[in-house]
Amino acid sequence: MGKVKVKFFAHLRQAAGTNETDMEMGEGETVADLIERLGEKFGQDFTDRIKDPTTGMLAPFLIMVGREEISTVRGDLKHKLSNGDIVSLLEPVGGG
Amino acid sequence: MTNRKYSGMPLTKEIARLYLGGNGFGAKILYDEVKPGIDPLGPENKFVFAAGPIQGTMVPTAGRSGVFTKSPATGYFFDAYGGGSFGPEMKYAGWDAVIVEGQAKTPTYVTVFDDTVEFKDASHIWGKGTFEVQEILKKDLAEPKVQIACIGPAGEKLVRFACTIWGARAAGRGGNGAVLGSKKLKALVVRGTKDIEVPNIEEFQKVISDQYSRIKANPGTGKALPTLGTPGVTTTNNQLGILGTRNWQTEVFEEVEKISGEVMRSRLVVKDKGCMACPIYCTKLTYVKTGPYAGTFDEGPEYETIFAFGSNCGVASLEMIAKADRMSDELGVDTISAGAVISFAMECYEKGILSKEEVDGLDLRFGNETALLQLLEKLGKREGVGNLLAEGAVRAAKKIGKGSEKYAVTIKNLENAGHSPRGMKGYCLGMATSTRGGSHQDGRPTAERIGKSDRKVLEGKPEYAIGTQRATTMQDSMCVCRMTEGIYGLMEVTNEHLNIINVVTGMNLKLPELVDISDRIWNLERSFNCREGHRREHDVQAIRFMTEPIPDGPSKGMYSPSEELEMLKDKYYDLRGWDKKSGIPTKETLQRLGLTQQTKDFYK
Numbered sequence: 001m002g003k004v005k006v007k008f009f010a011h012l013r014q015a016a017g018t019n020e021t022d023m024e025m026g027e028g029e030t031v032a033d034l035i036e037r038l039g040e041k042f043g044q045d046f047t048d049r050i051k052d053p054t055t056g057m058l059a060p061f062l063i064m065v066g067r068e069e070i071s072t073v074r075g076d077l078k079h080k081l082s083n084g085d086i087v088s089l090l091e092p093v094g095g096g
Numbered sequence: 097m098t099n100r101k102y103s104g105m106p107l108t109k110e111i112a113r114l115y116l117g118g119n120g121f122g123a124k125i126l127y128d129e130v131k132p133g134i135d136p137l138g139p140e141n142k143f144v145f146a147a148g149p150i151q152g153t154m155v156p157t158a159g160r161s162g163v164f165t166k167s168p169a170t171g172y173f174f175d176a177y178g179g180g181s182f183g184p185e186m187k188y189a190g191w192d193a194v195i196v197e198g199q200a201k202t203p204t205y206v207t208v209f210d211d212t213v214e215f216k217d218a219s220h221i222w223g224k225g226t227f228e229v230q231e232i233l234k235k236d237l238a239e240p241k242v243q244i245a246c247i248g249p250a251g252e253k254l255v256r257f258a259c260t261i262w263g264a265r266a267a268g269r270g271g272n273g274a275v276l277g278s279k280k281l282k283a284l285v286v287r288g289t290k291d292i293e294v295p296n297i298e299e300f301q302k303v304i305s306d307q308y309s310r311i312k313a314n315p316g317t318g319k320a321l322p323t324l325g326t327p328g329v330t331t332t333n334n335q336l337g338i339l340g341t342r343n344w345q346t347e348v349f350e351e352v353e354k355i356s357g358e359v360m361r362s363r364l365v366v367k368d369k370g371c372m373a374c375p376i377y378c379t380k381l382t383y384v385k386t387g388p389y390a391g392t393f394d395e396g397p398e399y400e401t402i403f404a405f406g407s408n409c410g411v412a413s414l415e416m417i418a419k420a421d422r423m424s425d426e427l428g429v430d431t432i433s434a435g436a437v438i439s440f441a442m443e444c445y446e447k448g449i450l451s452k453e454e455v456d457g458l459d460l461r462f463g464n465e466t467a468l469l470q471l472l473e474k475l476g477k478r479e480g481v482g483n484l485l486a487e488g489a490v491r492a493a494k495k496i497g498k499g500s501e502k503y504a505v506t507i508k509n510l511e512n513a514g515h516s517p518r519g520m521k522g523y524c525l526g527m528a529t530s531t532r533g534g535s536h537q538d539g540r541p542t543a544e545r546i547g548k549s550d551r552k553v554l555e556g557k558p559e560y561a562i563g564t565q566r567a568t569t570m571q572d573s574m575c576v577c578r579m580t581e582g583i584y585g586l587m588e589v590t591n592e593h594l595n596i597i598n599v600v601t602g603m604n605l606k607l608p609e610l611v612d613i614s615d616r617i618w619n620l621e622r623s624f625n626c627r628e629g630h631r632r633e634h635d636v637q638a639i640r641f642m643t644e645p646i647p648d649g650p651s652k653g654m655y656s657p658s659e660e661l662e663m664l665k666d667k668y669y670d671l672r673g674w675d676k677k678s679g680i681p682t683k684e685t686l687q688r689l690g691l692t693q694q695t696k697d698f699y700k
Contacts (some may be wrong), residue, residue, distance in 0.1 A: 009335060010328035011320050013358050049319045059315040060582075062547040064335065067650045071547030090332045092546055093320035093582075 001027045002083025006038065010091035015046040025081050031063055031070060032077040034087060050092065061092035097279045098139065098198030100215040107192050113603055114690065116613055117148035119175050119572035121193050122164025123620040126173060128693070129195075132627040136168040136271075137254055137278040143196040145186065145245065145284065148575030149601050152187035152292035155304055156311055157577035159184060159372030163245075167270040169256045169433070169488050170509045173531055173624040174270035175572060179371035179379075182262040183575060185243035188288025200280040205233065205246075207285045218282035223249060225426035226261040229283055239287055246283035247273045248428025253478040254278060255486040257433030257511070261425060264395035265371070268430040269535055270510065271488075295602035303599045307583065307592075311375055316582045321378040322368060326399035327357030329514075332545065334407075337649030338519035340512070341407045342462045343439040344505045344640055347516055348649035351412035355402055360414050369395070376579055382418050389419040397421040397431070400536075403514030404435025409442060410462030420472055427476030433488065436511030438471055440489040440503055441481075449498045456480040505638045508533025515541040517641045519651040520551040522560035525664045528635050528656075529561060529672075531621040537578065540564040543586040554660065558668040563587035566614045573617060589614055616689040619681045622674070623694040632679035635665060 007020045016038075023037060035058070039047040050072075051058050058072040065087050070079055072092075081087070115124045122144045134140040144164040151158050161183025167174035186194065189210050196206075203218035221229045226248040234240050243262060250258035251273030258273030259266045276282075294300040312318045320328055333339040334352040341349040353359065364382035371379070384392040397405075397417050405411060405420040424431045444450040445460035452459065456474070458467040458481075474482025485492050489504035489511055505512045507527050513536035517524035526539015539561050544551035549560055570589045571578065574597060584592045589611050598604055605613075622630075636642065637656050645655040669676050673685030686695040 007335075009331045010357055011323035014323055014361070015319075049315050052313055052315060054310070054313045060546045060548050062336070062545070064650075069336075069547065069551075071550070073548055074550065075547065088335055090335060090546075091316075091320050091328055093316040093328060 001025050001029060001081070004034065004081050004083075004085040004087050006034070007086065007088045009089065010093070012046070012049055012089055012091060015049050016042045028080060030078045030080055031065065031087070034081060035077070050089070059092035062090045064088040064090065097196060097200040097204065097281060100200070100204075102213040104191075104211070112149070112601070113605075114613065115617060116573040116597070117192060118146050118162050118575040119164075119569055120613065120617045121146040122162060122175055123173065123617050123624065125193065125195060126164055126166065127620055127624050130166055134166070136166045136171065136275060139199040141166050141275055141278070143272070143275050143279065143281075144193055145182075145196075146193040147183035147187050148573055149597060150574055150576065151183040153294060153300075153600055154373050155576070155596055155600060156308055157371065157374045157376070157580055158575070159374060160575045160577050161186065162572060162575060163260055163267045163272050165270075165272050165275045167272070167510075168254070168274045169271040170533055171628060172508065172630065173621045174272065175532070176259070176267040176269045176272050177537075177572060177575070178260070178262060178265035178267040179374070179577060180243075180263040180265040181372040182243045182245055182265075182286070184372055185286045185288050187292055188290055189286050190288065190290050194284065196276070196279055196281055196284075199278060203280050203282050205283040205285060206281065207237065207287075209287045210289055218280075221282055222252060225249065226428050227264070227426055230263075233283060233285055237285065242285050242287045244283050244285050246428075247276045247281075248426055248476070250274075250428045250476040250486075251277035252282075253476075253486070255429060255476065255478060256488045256491070257430040257437070257486075258428050259430045261428055264425055266425065266430070269432065270532065271430075273428050294600055296599070300599045303595055307596070308375055311580065311583055314583060317376050317579060321376050321579055324357035324361055325378040325380045327360050327380070327397070327402055329357070329399045329545075330402055331356045331358065333515070335650070336519065336545070337646065337651035338516035339407050340403055340514060340516065342410045343408060343436075343443040343503060344512065344638075345443070346648055347519060347646050347651060349407035352407065354412040355406040355414050355417065357399070364414060364418060371577070374577065376577075378579055384415045384418055387415055389415040392419045392422055394418040394422045395425070400514045401431040401435070404432050405438075405468065408435055408439045408514075409468055411465055411468060412463070413465055416465045416469070420469060423469065423472055423476070427473075429472075429476050432513050433511040434472060434475055436505065437475065437485050437489050437492070438468055440492070440500075440505070441471065441485055443503045444496065444500050447503075449496060449500050454481065502639045502643075505640050506534055507636070507638055508634065510534030512638055515545075516651070517637050518646050518655045520544040521554055521656075522549055522551070522557040522564070524637060524641070524656045525557050525661070525668060526561035526564050528637050528661060529665065529668055530565065531618075531625060537572075538565055538568055540568060540581065540586065542581060548586060552654070554664065558664055558671055560587060561668060562671055565618060566611060569614045569617050570610065573613070612689060616691065619685060619689055619691060620694070622681055623686070623691065623697070626678075626680045627697060630679070632665070632669075632677065635679060637661060
């Protein structure tokens with residue numbers, strides 16, 4: 001399919017060691033697939049920042065594909081990605 | 097304070113069961129003991145320090161406590177909370193609440209050492225900043241372990257957004273510090289040596305140990321907040337297009353990367369710090385090494401302060417924000433309102449409504465760091481134009497006129513905090529119908545910001561507003577920290593609240609009773625406000641948010657038109673059991689919640 005650009009925000013930048021990265025994605029691959037690939041690329045600390053390790057469930061946070069907002073708990077993570085998509089991972093946190 | 101007298105009374109089981117603590121105690125005491133129509137800065141107002149049932153135990157985040165009074169900013173019931181260790185020390189001294197009434201003739205500080213209370217002369221610390229005051233009193237009393245709640249020069253000068261400081265924590269909002277200033281109470285010093293007991297220590301340890309593990313595993317409380325603290329929200333809000341910028345003229349800040357939590361971590365943070373009994377360590381101690389603010393040591397800044405002195409004033413320097421935060425703590429001003437009043441003045445200046453002469457020669461353009469810091473000092477001491485602006489944005493706008501009223505971004509006379517009512521429909525309604533108005537702690541933005549609820553839709557938002565208000569009221573009555581809202585429940589009262597309360601108190605409450613407690617307290621606050629004349633027509637948003645769509649960015653076009661808000665309010669009032677025309681809780685609602693006095697007051 002091509003490449004998507006992934007932008008990290010807040011503490012996900014620390015975990016990834018970068019503000020953004022390009023990911024090669026295959027035809028028909030989805031946001032859910034991207035999340036798994038990111039976990040494989042950036043390791044356990046990154047995964048523990050987006051998934052609760054005791055439940056294995058994704059924490060609630062927003063993923064933006066362009067300006068479209070996809071919720072990890074409410075939305076459709078089977079949203080198919082396209083070449084050139086910009087995907088923003090926003091942080092799962094309360095307080096503030 | 098008037099006669100330097102004190103008395104104590106026991107907390108009854110009935111009051112504990114009906115009102116729980118913290119927020120509940122504050123609301124109950126103030127409704128019963130403060131007559132409607134009194135001047136918040138007069139002798140008839142009362143000021144309550146109160147803790148919840150968990151303070152003094154090792155329940156995670158049990159360092160918190162609150163202050164409660166009639167606000168000189170809103171004229172309504174107001175509650176503000178701070179972390180640290182003040183609340184537990186009050187409980188170790190044997191007190192769930194301390195009520196301050198009357199007015200001293202001369203500057204005074206009060207010590208509460210277990211059951212011994214003394215009134216002491218504060219003339220040697222009057223005029224001093226809050227950190228210096230705490231250092232002096234610890235030396236004077238030769239008691240390094242005391243906890244001290246105090247006001248700075250701003251409270252003494254009755255600045256309408258003065259706050260109360262303990263340690264470096266602020267019970268920030270609503271001008272509560274000015275109420276203490278009006279009573280000439282410079283500081284309340286507490287030291288306690290008593291024990292706190294729980295009914296079953298093994299059960300208690302099991303429950304809190306389980307919660308502790310979940311806090312550490314949760315990505316929000318176990319990773320995000322420990323890494324960046326609340327400043328991590330800055331870039332998230334900007335990416336969604338909901339970061340208040342230049343007095344909320346827009347909601348995207350082009351220089352956000354210069355004031356992000358990420359940059360703060362790498363350049364300023366020297367240590368993580370936790371409040372008492374807290375495993376999260378969200379606080380960041382910062383030090384400015386170079387540049388014009390070199391040597392600034394700060395506890396913070398938090399996200400709200402980064403928004404208030406940063407994007408909302410057009411400033412792109414974390415170092416200046418840290419300096420302003422430190423100054424605010426020492427002066428004893430609420431950073432949110434101080435920043436909002438400054439941004440209001442900046443917009444008036446740029447639009448020609450305030451001339452340079454009228455602002456003491458300051459070049460008050462957005463982004464001018466020097467002018468911001470100079471104006472902040474003036475605000476805290478009511479000097480020059482600071483005297484006008486220390487009245488808050490709404491009162492200042494009334495005096496300035498020339499159409500400046502629409503630039504006062506306030507809800508119920510309280511300057512808006514760092515979250516967007518235009519960009520989050522549920523939060524918008526939650527604020528409009530709240531007790532405090534411009535606070536982000538009655539209705540909450542979190543569930544919409546993290547996608548648990550769709551921020552752009554109206555469907556379900558009356559239920560959302562009520563659910564978040566129930567959750568915050570419960571957390572504030574327990575006095576747990578808001579950073580645990582994701583653990584306890586963002587949008588409802590849950591078994592998490594229940595289990596902690598029952599294992600600490602042994603009251604064996606059921607969940608419906610807990611919801612009733614939350615509703616009782618919320619309706620008591622509402623009754624206080626309605627007794628002061630508050631009605632449906634006052635449950636509105638800031639003028640800017642109701643009339644000006646967000647002009648650009650990912651949330652372009654969003655705003656809160658009046659007809660939309662009125663439609664949501666209809667449903668909200670129905671669900672709350674409030675009269676649709678007046679906004680007063682109905683007789684049935686008050687009776688259901690056992691609010692007998694309030695039933696008599698409104699339905700003779």
